[in-house]
Amino acid sequence: MRLGELDREIVRLALPALGALAVEPLVSMTDTAFVGRLGAEPLAALGITTALLSLFFVVFNFLSYATTPRVARSLGADGRGAAMEQAGHALWLALLLGLLATAVLELLAPWLVRLMGAGGAVQPLALGYLRLRALAGLAILWLMAAHGIYRGLQDTRTPFWVTFWVNAANVVLDYLFIFPLGMGLLGAALASVLAQSAGAVWFYLNLKRLGAVRPWPGAAPLRPFLKVGGEMLVRTLSLVGAITLAAAVAARVGTVAVAAHQVAWQVWLFIAMSVDALAIAAQALVARYRGEDPARVRAVADRLLAWGLAVGVLIAALLALGRPWIPRVFTDDAEVLAAVGGVWVLLWAPQPLNALVFVWDGIFMAAERFRFLAAAMLLAAGAGAVEMLLVVPMGWGLAGVWWGMILINAVRALTLAWGYWRARMV
Template sequence: MTRLSQVRRAQDREILRLAVPAFLALVAEPMFLLSDAAIVGHLGTPELAGLGIAGVVLQTVVGLCVFLAYGTTAGVARRLGAGDRRGALAQGVDGLWLAVIIGVVATVLGIATTGPLVAAFDASPAVTEHATTYLRIAFLGTTPLLLMLAATGVLRGLQDTRTPLVVAVAGNALNIALNLLLVYGVGPIGGLGLPGSALGSVLAQVASAAALLFVVVRGARREGASLRPHPAGIRAAGRSGVPLVIRTLTLRAALLITTYAVTLGAVDSSVDLATHQLAITLWTFLAFVLDAIAIAAQAITGRLLGSGDTEETRAVTRRMVQWGVGSGVVTGLLLAAGSPLLGRLFTTDPAVRDALVPVLVVAALAQPIAGVVFVLDGVLIGAGDGSYLARGGLVTLVVYAPVVLLVAGGGLVAVWVSFAFLFMGARLVVLVHRARGDAWLVTGA
């Protein structure tokens, strides 16, 4: 066996050790949405469309706070690489307190502004009513969701992706059971319909957050790290997360604009929104699958740069990009092959099923691009290069937004072609340009 082969095998083992559990956990996470869509879809098309609008709003609010996971992973991994495990856990605890503060504020504001947020989509009265009902209940799960993000970031930074996997699987199973019970009822106990789905998800999120917190708190106590809130550390965590918030805001804005473009060009708003909801849910599902390598990239990049090894950082990055391309090809082929069948899992409406097939084919063709984009995004997040990601996200959004609104009149497929190739293609150019340089290779804790 050559020296190069040995090095690649070692790199692959390290990537797979982190990526495989992350892959399984990330597959389980969007199952919250997929199971909700499957259960709610059989209530009716207006309910499914309402879930689609509520889901976009809630995912935007929570998605803006994804820095609680990403930034914490990078910071904790750097300290771990520098040999300071106690400091790594102390930094993680500060992230947990920040999650609580943001979560409480987001919950109060979210419930108070649910009406205007849903009304902005200008959907039919029935869809608007369902979306408002679901969203007001779902906002109660904001703080648990943010705690889940922060605690998962701590564990990933400590190179532990197995614990989040166990919690994600158990939480998803609980979510499905609670949704079925609360939506449809059992025996003499009547179901709550759509509100039952929201309530079931909130209860499952509370249980999952409690499990992750238990593991992190136990580790902090073992290392002697303080569990009290430290204002300076919380402020530092917040400041470091600002560029990632901007980066995430541009991504969420692109998804919101895409959904608005669908409503703008829709012939039948219920059918087009329901179809788009299913397509974006499946896209998110596959994005999380591809993001497993990006999670490994964040943890490995942070640890290697924390230890000062730039040469190995670049070598592992090249290998992870190869994994990203290969994974994208596989997910694309699977999605294309399953496109005629997937609609039957989520809805009985033949119009939605027929409209879904060409959209999924477009999404399938873009999977290899997505694979590279997610990997390089993870590498730069792990390197702490949030400022560049924020600037790149703004440029991408400025290019994409006017185009997708212009093509909205061409229908749902035209909107998805613009999203899959213009938006993702622009992200690819921005990330490859940065990865080829050296500015992101900053070492130290």
Template sequence: MTAPTPADPAAAPPRPASYRTIASLAIPALVVLAAEPIYLLIDTAVVGHLGAVPLAGLALGGVIMGLAPLIGAVLAYGTTARAARRYGADDRPGAVAEGVQGTWIALAAGLLMIAAIEVFAGPLARLMGDDPAVEAAAAEWLRVAILGAPFLLVAGAGQGWMRAVQDTRRPMWFVTVSFLLSAALAPVLVYPVGLGLVGSAWANAVAQAISGTLFLLALRREGVSLRVDWPLMTKQLTANGDLIIRGAAFQVSSFSAAAVAARVGTAALGAHQIGMQLWFFAALALDAVAIAAQALIGADLGAGRPETARASAKRITIVGVGYGTLFLVVILVLVPVLPGLFTSDAAVRDQLGSVWPWLVLLLPVAGVVFALDGVLIGAGDLRFLRNMTVASIASGLPFMWLTPVFDWGLAGIWGGIAVYMLVRLGLILWRLRSGDWAVTGAERA
């Protein structure tokens, strides 16, 4: 037997995705992911200067409304996980067909959410709140903001199939245009028009309507059948089930944190809202690497290249560490000026002092965790992701729930977040090292 030559494919080492390729997918995705949290930060700053009660109302309403972007993320990730494998197997029409079914699911889910919130906005706000004025403000905001839910979910499904076919540029333009308009509209509706807190909800709904419409038009231009395919939709719903459970675990954590913060005090709830919006912004911006990972890993495994997928995963881990550290430096530099941008209430600014250390120190951890989430989503390793998330969040919840008992304040809430992030880090690194996630084929068995 002769030794393999460099030209022999068996001798060639796996070639991971280059840093340039990762960046070409991640940078446009970063714009898409950052657009909504930047808008929400602007919205928080606009509402924050109305006073502590409107800001706390936005905090409660935003947590409940958070179910919509959560389902949108489920649709995006679930669609990408399936469609990227089809794209890697040289089946672009099949990849887009996954997007069609995801869009039908999005429309149905969005309409159901509108019906539920219009009926239950008040009871939900009262369940979470501890101040009648804050609860009333939250319910009023929710009933308007939820009108954009179907469009938000359609945009999530649209981003899913576009990421799978490695088109991250069109979503960048769709989302950027709509949220720039909304960011300009929010202060006008809140102040000169005089709608107050509700003005921010209308601006939010307008942005989502524009974005969702653009994604619908893009899907129509693909020329594939737009009919419901029940067998394919059933497969998507099955795959999305794990992501929905995972998302529900995150919602339990968010609801718990907001409810406990409300019981610490109105100023604490306002400070928690500012801290969480900065955390969500950082999380979604860091998720840009995960978006690139989903597309690249899914395509590699769909094309039957597991060793290349493993090599790319290691490179993506390095990028995640660097990206998270960069965010740490940026936020650390901005800490002295950030409170004044979001609120003029002295009590809220004082409470923010308990949030900054946790927020800053968790960013490098988040960089790795979110990047590797993308690897496992691209691989379709959704059951492990579900179990890992439930276990890690369960480890942090006791710290939140015991905060009122031991008077830990916001430090107890954010300490709980830190615990579950560190548990996630340990579990996901173990899974990456095992290699069991790298299953090949146009569909994961």
């Protein structure tokens, strides 16, 4: 394959993945926009349950991460039939875990709502919303697995269009159920359940046509996915813990600091989501070449890293140039804007390094080195946590929080670079 062809393949995978990543948060954003018109109590209930559901379902994101490399490697090594066998295993696991997730949420809903601090009039609203949204548990996990399957099949366009139409349906149903039908907060929940279920059904029908829907394979083929799930859980909890600690420390610095941190974090999150499209391309391509042409794996991975570095430099330049305007999208408070300005350089300067970290993540996922990724994240989060715990006593302010964020990715970069230098990708 000529270098230009490889570049085109990277773009072919990354651009639709970027679109899907950009569209995906619109379900919760749409709910927030419409429910916000119902008053403070429904909006508070929505905020509580959305945070709870996000934390609950992130535990299952391994259904996507573990599936992509297994399907892609099988596709490269043994063809579509072997890839569909792996896809079938992922779908069965998604089915079982989806039913379990729904049952757990329904059973523990009252306790979970109280745990999140919902009280007064907010509590019954949050409980009703959570119990209705929990019915989409199977659909959500099926969507996760299906995304992983299609990425492994080197197809990111299909997940993009499914994600797009799921969100479009959610917007229409949200408005219809909340306002003309007068269902309020429950209407928002029902809209999300129906939209996500429709997406899951669409994936089911297409995957059945492709041959991925198969008889029960027994428990043994599902165990490798669960092993990855345990390793990914360590990685995910380490990252979530570090992010949560950063917000908590910023809150202790002061109200203006935590507001500025929220603005900076939203910008950082959007950038991370954008660069993650390259990580998805890395998962799909590197895994496929591991099966199809192992001798080219390192060259493919190196090219992906070059793309990551170039994109990181571009993002850094855009952020630096956008300093006078970007923060004003989120706030017009003079104190908050000044605080954001004080840490803006800490936001844009590390972007080339951050982009490399995301691409390395994708490469190591493609190589199915999930235990190494978990250890790297645990080490990095620990280093960042130590630094952030010193922010308040040392008086480092919001800049100290963001130096902690930089430290996390710097440690990840060093660890992943070392692992990449000495690793065999096949």
